[in-house]
Amino acid sequence: MRNYFAAIAGLVLSATVLSGFSITPSTTLTTTRTVTGRVMDAGNMTGLSSVDVVASGHQIGVQTKSTGEFRLDDVPEGATRIALRHPCYFNVQVTIPTTGDVEMEIGLPFDRASLKRAGCGGLGARKR
Numbered sequence: 615m616r617n618y619f620a621a622i623a624g625l626v627l628s629a630t631v632l633s634g635f636s637i638t639p640s641t642t643l644t645t646t647r648t649v650t651g652r653v654m655d656a657g658n659m660t661g662l663s664s665v666d667v668v669a670s671g672h673q674i675g676v677q678t679k680s681t682g683e684f685r686l687d688d689v690p691e692g693a694t695r696i697a698l699r700h701p702c703y704f705n706v707q708v709t710i711p712t713t714g715d716v717e718m719e720i721g722l723p724f725d726r727a728s729l730k731r732a733g734c735g736g737l738g739a740r741k742r
Contacts, residue, residue, distance in 0.1 A: 634678035649716040653678050654700060656721030662700060666720065670707060689716075693724040698722060724727035 653665045661682025668675035669689045678684045687694070691713050698706045703722040710716045730732040 617629065618644070645691045645713075646688045646711070647691060647715045648698060649689050649710060649718070651684060651716075651718035652682045652721060653684065654682050654721050655703075655721065656723045659721065662722060665703075666697075666699040668697045668699070669693045670697045701731060702728040 616697045641649075649667075649669070651658055653667070654660060655662055661678070661680070663678055663680040663682065665678040665682070666675060667678060667684045667686055669686060670693070672690060672693055674686060674688055676686055687696070692708060694712055696708045698708065698720060700722060702725060704725050706720065706722055708718065708720060712725050725734075
């Protein structure tokens with residue numbers, strides 16, 4: 615009986631000591647990756663500048679250079695889509711792998727209706 619009370623006293627003491635501490639789950643580190651590539655006019659395969667390239671669902675984006683090249687850093691693992699926007703071309707969403715760095719080439723189709731929009735009928739855009 616004496617050992618029984620000693621065991622209970624030890625548990626109470628242990629519970630009292632531990633009650634001052636909190637155990638929290640460890641914080642998971644988010645792994646990021648890089649998405650690089652080139653955006654081109656789907657008709658003549660020339661590089662497109664000033665295309666917005668955005669990781670859908672995240673506030674991470676860049677614009678393409680004059681050659682159509684882009685580099686999107688810090689894209690979270692699990693991001694599944696990249697959105698491409700330009701006022702003279704159709705908006706496109708591209709599915710990407712959920713892990714690892716990604717390299718791609720994308721052709722944007724010209725939006726003929728954009729010829730009526732300011733800035734799309736002259737330099738920087740082409741007429742078909």
